[in-house]
């Protein structure tokens with residue numbers, strides 16, 4: 001080496017296995033468990049329970065395509081933990097779904113359900129498929145075959161799926177119908193997020209975005225950030241991102257940037273989410289909306305905003321962008337959007353992060369209401385649902401914020417302390433032997 005050469009490795013010279021941005025989804029969860037373990041006292045004895053999913057099912061999903069050929073898709077259902085009740089969590093259709101991802105998503109469900117004190121464990125499912133490439137009929141056949149394959153382990157008292165990325169009420173209707181045919185009775189309680197006419201709950205469609213708003217608004221109050229005119233940037237404009245943007249907008253905040261899989265738009269004057277949604281539905285893309293400028297994908301992270309809402313996929317906030325973000329508050333609509341190293345960097349910068357396992361718990365909370373309504377065959381008004389949801393989310397936020405202050409930790413660690421304590425208390429009380 002000559003004297004002019006820099007002896008320190010540059011970013012691209014770091015071997016991939018040492019690059020914190022390269023961490024896998026389940027490794028992120030394991031790191032989060034490591035961080036909470038010192039706060040668990042005697043329950044740390046049981047911490048290994050959290051690191052091991054209770055049950056994993058990998059299934060082959062063969063279907064006839066419209067052209068007469070047969071395609072095979074890989075599907076998963078992971079039940080991470082059932083100490084506090086049946087497994088509960090969504091089903092994702094995406095071309096990049098992996099077992100590690102579904103394991104992480106199911107583990108985050110365990111933490112989330114305990115964080116808001118729902119009587120559930122955690123589960124999650126997925127199929128590695130790009131749904132944009134298949135017709136509605138093909139997706140129905142994929143869904144029905146997948147439901148039959150995982151029918152071994154799901155059920156209203158065992159494991160209750162729900163929507164996630166690229167799945168929705170129609171997917172849940174097919175799942176409910178297939179499961180019901182297989183068991184010989186109509187079992188509405190086997191999935192949540194169904195159409196309202198099939199035992200679905202009023203308020204479920206907006207529930208996750210509403211919870212993002214409620215927890216975000218609580219955090220803003222604690223931080224002294226006014227809602228009126230607050231600058232908001234949203235990544236992901238689907239079930240969660242669109243509803244969150246719309247509800248913040250309705251409360252006087254200004255949506256300055258939206259990014260989805262098709263592109264990124266920016267407007268200093270603010271974007272009306274309803275107009276953006278109509279444009280997206282009509283044109284198939286978010287870009288090209290009148291009164292907005294198109295940004296390069298990576299420029300989204302430089303947008304001047306007070307609140308950033310990642311509501312797309314995992315691992316979006318990394319060491320490559322966390323340092324340059326302007327937001328004072330991040331409200332995680334998505335599951336797992338922030339890698340642990342970026343979490344540390346944000347904490348050092350004084351950025352408050354409302355973690356996924358609290359911020360996006362509104363969806364599963366109304367799923368719980370739906371499940372209860374299906375069991376009792378007695379349905380509540382939308383006002384009752386929204387009032388109960390708001391109360392649960394506000395009370396959870398306030399008590400978890402107190403834990404954060406008491407232990408002088410991040411809000412994520414505070415949520416993990418409370419949630420993991422609840423899960424492991426149940427584990428310890430139940431004991432190990434039949």
Ligand SMILES: NC(=O)C1=CN([C@@H]2O[C@H](COP(=O)(O)OP(=O)(O)OC[C@H]3O[C@@H](n4cnc5c(N)ncnc54)[C@H](O)[C@@H]3O)[C@@H](O)[C@H]2O)C=CC1
Nearest residue numbers: 164165166208236237238239240260261312334335360363
């Ligand atoms: N649907 C629900 O009730 C809940 C969803 N979540 C989480 O919220 C996130 C979003 O889920 P949904 O809104 O249900 O899904 P969705 O399928 O309705 O919408 C996903 C959105 O993300 C965008 N997107 C996908 N890839 C992207 C990329 N590379 N860059 C930018 N945008 C991208 C899509 O264009 C779309 O706007 C996921 O992490 C999911 O696990 C969490 C709790 C409940």
Ligand SMILES: O=C(O)CCC(=O)C(=O)O
Nearest residue numbers: 089090162164363364367
């Ligand atoms: O509504 C549910 O049961 C689960 C929603 C979900 O998958 C999630 O919260 O990530």
